[in-house]
Amino acid sequence: MSSIPGSIARHWIGTWAVSRRELYAYLVSPMAYAVASVFLLVNGFIFFLILAQGFAEANLKAILPTTAFLLLLVIPVLTMRLVAEERSTGTIELLMTFPLSDAQVVVGKFLATLIAYALMLVPTLAYVMIIVIYGATEWGPIMSAYIGLLLLGGAFISLGLFASSLTRNQIVAAILGIGLLLMLWVLGSGASVLGPRLSPIVGYLSLAEHFQNFGLGVLEVKDIVYYLSVMAGCLFLTTRVLESGRWRA
Amino acid sequence: MIDVTHLTKQYGDRVALQDVSFHANRGEILGLLGPNGAGKSSTMRILTGYMPPTSGSARVAGFDVVTDSMEVRRRIGYLPENVPLYTEMTVRAYLDFVARAKQVTQREDTVEWAMDAARVDHMADAIIGRLSKGYRQRVGLAQAILADPEVLILDEPTAGLDPNQIIETRQLIKSLGRERTVILSTHILPEVSMICDRVVIINRGQVVAEDTPDGLARRVAGAERLSITVRGPDIEIGDALRGLPGVARVLVGAGGGGVGVSRFEIDAQGDADIREVVASTIIAAGWGLREMRSHSLSLEDVFLQLTTSEVVEDFQPLPVPAMAPDEQV
Numbered sequence: 398m399s400s401i402p403g404s405i406a407r408h409w410i411g412t413w414a415v416s417r418r419e420l421y422a423y424l425v426s427p428m429a430y431a432v433a434s435v436f437l438l439v440n441g442f443i444f445f446l447i448l449a450q451g452f453a454e455a456n457l458k459a460i461l462p463t464t465a466f467l468l469l470l471v472i473p474v475l476t477m478r479l480v481a482e483e484r485s486t487g488t489i490e491l492l493m494t495f496p497l498s499d500a501q502v503v504v505g506k507f508l509a510t511l512i513a514y515a516l517m518l519v520p521t522l523a524y525v526m527i528i529v530i531y532g533a534t535e536w537g538p539i540m541s542a543y544i545g546l547l548l549l550g551g552a553f554i555s556l557g558l559f560a561s562s563l564t565r566n567q568i569v570a571a572i573l574g575i576g577l578l579l580m581l582w583v584l585g586s587g588a589s590v591l592g593p594r595l596s597p598i599v600g601y602l603s604l605a606e607h608f609q610n611f612g613l614g615v616l617e618v619k620d621i622v623y624y625l626s627v628m629a630g631c632l633f634l635t636t637r638v639l640e641s642g643r644w645r646a
Numbered sequence: 647m648i649d650v651t652h653l654t655k656q657y658g659d660r661v662a663l664q665d666v667s668f669h670a671n672r673g674e675i676l677g678l679l680g681p682n683g684a685g686k687s688s689t690m691r692i693l694t695g696y697m698p699p700t701s702g703s704a705r706v707a708g709f710d711v712v713t714d715s716m717e718v719r720r721r722i723g724y725l726p727e728n729v730p731l732y733t734e735m736t737v738r739a740y741l742d743f744v745a746r747a748k749q750v751t752q753r754e755d756t757v758e759w760a761m762d763a764a765r766v767d768h769m770a771d772a773i774i775g776r777l778s779k780g781y782r783q784r785v786g787l788a789q790a791i792l793a794d795p796e797v798l799i800l801d802e803p804t805a806g807l808d809p810n811q812i813i814e815t816r817q818l819i820k821s822l823g824r825e826r827t828v829i830l831s832t833h834i835l836p837e838v839s840m841i842c843d844r845v846v847i848i849n850r851g852q853v854v855a856e857d858t859p860d861g862l863a864r865r866v867a868g869a870e871r872l873s874i875t876v877r878g879p880d881i882e883i884g885d886a887l888r889g890l891p892g893v894a895r896v897l898v899g900a901g902g903g904g905v906g907v908s909r910f911e912i913d914a915q916g917d918a919d920i921r922e923v924v925a926s927t928i929i930a931a932g933w934g935l936r937e938m939r940s941h942s943l944s945l946e947d948v949f950l951q952l953t954t955s956e957v958v959e960d961f962q963p964l965p966v967p968a969m970a971p972d973e974q975v
Contacts, residue, residue: 407749414746418732421743425734487730491789494694495747496719643697 411497415505416512419479423513429475433517436471440464444524456538457524458612464521464546465608468553469582473574475513476557477567479506480639484565499639503558503632510554511547518546538614545611548624552604553578555631562638578604647672647797647827648693653702655688655851662688663851665702670844672796675823677842677859678831679949685851686831687727690801693829694724707796720748723790727801729782733775737766737785740774741792748793756792764788764818780811787815791822798822800830804837816841835949839863847949872912872924872940878933880908886927892918907936 423429440463447459483489492502525539560574561567585603589596600606604627607620648670655663663685670676678686692699693706695715703710709717732740741760745753761767764784769777774785783806790798803819804812819828820841832838838845839859847855855862876883880898887896887910897911914920921940928935 410749411747414743417746418735418743421739422732422734486733487726487728488732489730490691490696490726491724491730492747494696494719494722494724495744496716496749497747498716 412501412505415502416509419506419509432471432474436467437520440467456535457542461612469578472553473557473571476554477561477571479558480562481564481567481570499636503635511551514550541611541614541616549608552624552627555628559631559635562635649705651703654700656700661851666853668846668856670827672827674843675828677838677845679838679845680848684848687801690799693799695719721795722797723795725786725790725800729786731774736771736773738770744789744792750793760788760792779806798826798828802831870914870940874910875937876933877907890923892920
């Protein structure tokens with residue numbers, strides 16, 4: 398048997414092959430540009446409104462809830478094709494007979510979308526520049542906001558990927574993804590009516606709840622762990638869906 | 647190289663494959679022949695590890711397709727039936743992706759070699775979605791041979807190609823089959839006799855014959871098909887003919903020219919000569935024997951015999967010239 402680093406390297410080559418192909422697909426697809434444009438346009442307009450109202454703090458706290466909600470709507474559109482398209486065109490048959498594990502396929506697709514998403518966030522650095530120009534900047538909250546956005550986006554992407562693995566219809570995948578995310582988003586608001594025993598649990602599960610601290614410049618382990626476990630959980634489920642698809646094929 | 651034993655595949659209640667067994671030796675081109683829906687694609691999907699069998703087992707290069715799927719996948723090149731490709735990519739980018747996924751060393755050279763072998767080198771920078779069916783098929787083949795696999799599994803590699811492309815593709819498969827084991831499926835008979843070393847005929851999920859193309863031809867070398875035109879009640883005549891010794895199958899067709907005249911196609915069992923017994927039976931019954939011709943069965947006829955389980959009662963015979971020659975080979 399080969400060494401552990403060697404085997405990790407070999408796994409990585411296969412995973413990266415999948416990621417590269419997905420990034421290629423994003424780069425040549427009008428959908429990715431449409432999604433990025435809509436997101437940046439609406440987000441930028443709201444940032445402008447906030448500035449126009451005379452927001453005084455030198456960080457991104459005010460815009461973050463809006464950004465997060467917009468992402469909830471656009472990320473499933475970005476992820477909807479990931480597996481559903483392969484199912485409808487039949488390319489999944491070749492993909493799954495290449496010497497790649499189901500996990501490599503899933504992680505590869507996830508990483509590609511995460512990279513595409515990170516690229517989509519790059520233009521928002523303009524907001525940071527505006528803040529820098531107009532005032533003394535609190536770098537801590539800005540850094541933590543971007544870490545939070547990456548974690549939140551990663552969780553959204555993994556859930557969208559899971560939704561895409563459930564169907565061969567991309568529209569259904571997008572609607573399912575948005576629906577699941579919305580549900581997890583509003584869970585927090587339900588906490589108050591669910592009584593003392595359930596409410597902390599439901600509150601912990603809420604995607605929105607964990608995001609608040611990042612805007613304040615607070616990096617809490619429980620928030621980071623929460624998003625990472627959402628990602629791990631969704632990627633694991635997606636892998637199982639692909640696996641069970643073989644048995645139903 | 648490939649061992650399939652007692653393979654069964656069910657989709658819910660539908661049985662797609664039932665107790666299928668065959669094998670292919672190293673360096674052999676094996677043809678899976680059968681009508682559409684016979685189970686050829688299911689067999690191939692199991693061999694490639696895309697889906698597991700319901701029961702039974704399959705081994706490729708000594709590895710079980712279920713328990714050692716990765717080892718099997720490293721050793722095969724697969725061309726699925728409808729050639730699913732990423733249509734947004736260029737040929738070169740796509741093959742580069744496949745080379746990475748298959749962990750090919752010296753990627754660039756390998757991609758160039760595969761494009762050359764599959765004759766898509768002049769389309770290297772074209773977008774796959776804009777290619778014709780024939781070119782897509784070639785890209786699919788290039789993809790399959792890319793990692794120089796020991797085993798090639800090709801599901802209807804010539805489907806949808808024009809005659810020139812079919813000839814080219816067959817030549818390519820033949821040359822590839824010199825050092826590799828190839829399994830290909832087809833429903834085109836001449837293709838089998840042209841490129842395959844051995845044939846497995848599948849019908850309704852079961853193996854109905856396994857032989858060399860020559861062996862199949864020999865099987866029917868003595869067998870004859872008799873075409874007769876008779877005046878008389880067709881149902882009674884048909885029943886009488888079916889009752890004769892040495893008769894394997896009788897097809898009844900209308901219209902031998904005239905009222906109450908019917909045409910019959912009679913297949914003999916093995917190399918039995920049924921001409922005289924057919925003629926004397928008809929004459930003894932007082933029916934009018936107007937024409938009798940005999941010709942040897944072709945590979946097509948054998949295929950039909952093996953794959954049509956119930957006798958087709960009505961068929962429309964091709965128009966026959968009135969003064970047809972007596973013997974046709």
